[in-house]
Structures are given as structure tokens and as C-alpha cells.
Amino acid sequence: MQHFLTTEHYRREQLQQMLDLAAQLRQTPVRNDLAGRSIALLFLNPSLRTRASFEIGAFQLGAHAVVLEPGKGAWGIEFAPGVVMDGDAEEHIAEVAGVLSRYCDAIALRAFPQFLDWSEDRQDKVIRALAAHASVPVINMETIVHPCQELAMMRTIQDHLGVPDQRKFVLTWTWHPRGLNTAVANSALLMASKFGMDITLLIPEQAYLLDEHYMDTASSQAAASGGSLSVTTDIHEAYRDADWVYAKSWGALSCYGQSQAEAALREPYRHFIVDEEKMALTHQARFSHCLPLRRNIKATDAVMDADYCVALDEAENRLHTQKAMLLQLLAANALPGAAQMNASGAATSDREPSV
Numbered sequence: 001m002q003h004f005l006t007t008e009h010y011r012r013e014q015l016q017q018m019l020d021l022a023a024q025l026r027q028t029p030v031r032n033d034l035a036g037r038s039i040a041l042l043f044l045n046p047s048l049r050t051r052a053s054f055e056i057g058a059f060q061l062g063a064h065a066v067v068l069e070p071g072k073g074a075w076g077i078e079f080a081p082g083v084v085m086d087g088d089a090e091e092h093i094a095e096v097a098g099v100l101s102r103y104c105d106a107i108a109l110r111a112f113p114q115f116l117d118w119s120e121d122r123q124d125k126v127i128r129a130l131a132a133h134a135s136v137p138v139i140n141m142e143t144i145v146h147p148c149q150e151l152a153m154m155r156t157i158q159d160h161l162g163v164p165d166q167r168k169f170v171l172t173w174t175w176h177p178r179g180l181n182t183a184v185a186n187s188a189l190l191m192a193s194k195f196g197m198d199i200t201l202l203i204p205e206q207a208y209l210l211d212e213h214y215m216d217t218a219s220s221q222a223a224a225s226g227g228s229l230s231v232t233t234d235i236h237e238a239y240r241d242a243d244w245v246y247a248k249s250w251g252a253l254s255c256y257g258q259s260q261a262e263a264a265l266r267e268p269y270r271h272f273i274v275d276e277e278k279m280a281l282t283h284q285a286r287f288s289h290c291l292p293l294r295r296n297i298k299a300t301d302a303v304m305d306a307d308y309c310v311a312l313d314e315a316e317n318r319l320h321t322q323k324a325m326l327l328q329l330l331a332a333n334a335l336p337g338a339a340q341m342n343a344s345g346a347a348t349s350d351r352e353p354s355v
């Protein structure tokens with residue numbers, strides 16, 4: 001069974017095929033490739049873009065999306081194996097995955113970390129449990145990585161820069177009132193390194209380095225793709241001659257689960273906000289962010305309203321790239337009647353004709 005849990009398991013060519021198909025889908029958004037198909041969207045955490053783009057994307061492909069919020073309208077789920085279930089959870093992921101696999105052609109899950117123990121959270125056990133028990137493809141809608149956001153980010157980079165190789169990609173940490181998930185930052189490193197970009201990771205101090213797995217993977221992927229990865233705490237050095245500025249806030253892993261200590265560590269670094277002065281140092285860079293974004297905290301109004309801010313383009317590309325990924329995932333798993341790719345990358349179906 002092929003899932004879409006992380007882009008680490010995909011070759012650049014496979015991801016580029018999704019990106020190319022996404023560009024085609026942007027031109028012809030309403031199709032019938034997945035008529036009669038369904039996808040379950042399990043949200044353990046809030047969402048605007050992910051939920052709207054998956055629901056609308058499924059509709060545009062002729063499929064149905066059912067949104068389930070365990071613990072809020074659907075039964076709470078236990079994910080750990082061998083547990084005596086005498087707590088709040090009413091059913092186990094074994095049954096949830098089994099039941100939804102009987103109804104649906106794919107299951108997507110958003111499950112943020114618990115923010116208590118990074119040695120636990122970094123294992124991504126919740127989505128792995130779902131994948132272990134499901135008999136249909138599982139899609140990661142954000143856990144400790146956000147591969148759907150990666151696709152949209154790279155589609156947007158290619159829309160604006162063309163070939164991404166050797167272009168300077170700055171991933172800048174920004175201050176935020178709370179210590180946030182590292183998922184989008186991990187993912188930005190994974191995708192930019194796979195596509196040969198020269199990455200500069202800008203952090204306020206070493207405590208904000210990302211998990212060694214993502215640092216090491218990005219480093220080795222960059223070496224293989226002809227790109228590079230460097231780390232700096234120097235704002236001017238980072239922004240200078242940048243082609244792309246990508247902002248994200250995240251909590252220091254060394255203070256994981258200690259919100260007050262992390263807040264104190266973070267406090268002196270409010271000046272990491274993306275502003276016009278910093279953007280003026282770049283090589284007429286585009287600015288983007290996965291959203292949601294607190295204005296005048298992570299980036300100023302002037303930056304968000306500038307022509308070079310392409311965050312809305314990236315949000316739109318969530319729709320096109322997820323549709324492409326879904327078509328390719330169902331084709332790759334060769335489900336009876338599922339979409340199949342023809343030689344040009346367009347999707348067809350052996351159940352319903354494409355329109």
C-alpha cells in the first residue's frame with residue numbers, strides 16, 4: 001500500500017509529476033475522474049485551508065469527502081496498542097481504520113503533536129497507527145511534517161521562479177506568542193532540498209535548530225540534488241540575495257513541553273519579524289507563508305500586502321496539488337476503478353470517463 005505520509009519516500013520525479021498534473025488541473029478544475037469515490041478527512045486539530053481545499057478538491061473530481069472530528073461529533077480515538085481503554089476514547093484506531101477502509105478509497109488525518117515529549121512525538125505514532133490498520137491509502141494533513149503544504153509550496157516556487165535549482169531559499173524562524181509545531185519548517189527543508197535549492201535556515205540561536213532527522217535528511221538530499229543547506233543567526237546574511245523568503249514560527253525543541261521556559265527563550269527575538277527593510281536586502285525575493293499568519297507578529301502589513309507576497313497563491317495551490325496527489329495515489333494503489341495515469345500524466349478512470 002502506498003501512502004502519502006511524508007515526501008521523504010518519494011523521488012523528485014514522482015513529486016514533479018504531481019506538480020505538473022496540478023498545473024493541468026488548475027486549467028481544468030472540474031472533472032469526473034473520481035466519480036463515486038470517497039475520502040474520509042479526520043481532523044484532530046482545527047483547519048481552514050486543509051479542510052476547505054480537500055473538501056472542494058474532492059467535489060471538483062466527482063468524489064465525496066466526509067469530514068470527521070474525533071472527540072467532537074465523532075467518537076474519541078485511542079491510537080496506542082495494547083491499552084486498557086478506560087479513559088475518554090470510545091474506540092480504537094484499529095476499528096476506525098478498518099471501518100473507514102470499508103467505506104472510503106482514502107483516509108486523510110491531521111494529528112498535531114502532543115507537545116509534551118519530543119522523543120515520543122518525533123516518532124509520528126498516530127498516523128503510523130492509522131496507516132498500519134488501514135487497507136486504503138493514508139494521507140498526512142499535518143503531523144510532524146506537512147507534505148501537502150510542501151507540494152503547494154513547490155508548485156508556487158515553480159510558478160514564480162521556474163526552475164528552483166540553486167535559487168536561494170531562506171527559511172526564517174519568526175517570533176510568535178506560542179511555541180508552534182515544527183511540521184511546516186521540517187517540510188520546507190525536505191522539499192526545498194529535494195528540489196536542489198540553496199537553503200539558508202535563519203534561526204535566532206542554536207536552540208531553534210530543527211530535529212536532527214530533518215536537518216540530516218535535508219543536508220543529504222541537498223547534496224544529492226546539487227543544492228545546499230546552511231544555518232545562520234545573522235539576519236542580514238540570510239536575507240542578502242535571497243530569491244525566496246519563507247517564514248514560520250516554531251518552538252525550541254530543547255524546551256519541548258516547557259511552555260514558560262520556551263516563551264522566555266523566545267522573548268528577545270521579536271525582531272525576526274519579516275518586514276520591508278529585510279525584504280529590501282533580497283534579490284527581489286517572493287515572500288510566502290503556509291498561513292494562518294498573525295499580521296505584524298510574523299510579517300508586517302506592508303509585507304503581506306506587497307506584490308511579492310505570494311501566500312495566497314500558495315494557499316490556492318493546496319487545492320490543485322492535493323487533487324493531483326490524490327489522483328496519483330489512487331492510481332498508484334491500482335484500486336478497482338480508481339484513476340489511472342495516462343502517459344501525459346492526465347488522469348482517466350476505468351469506471352467513469354474523464355470529462
Ligand code: CP
Nearest residue numbers: 047048049050290291
Ligand atoms: N496551512 C494550513 O495547513 O492551513 P490550515 O491549518 O488552515 O489547514
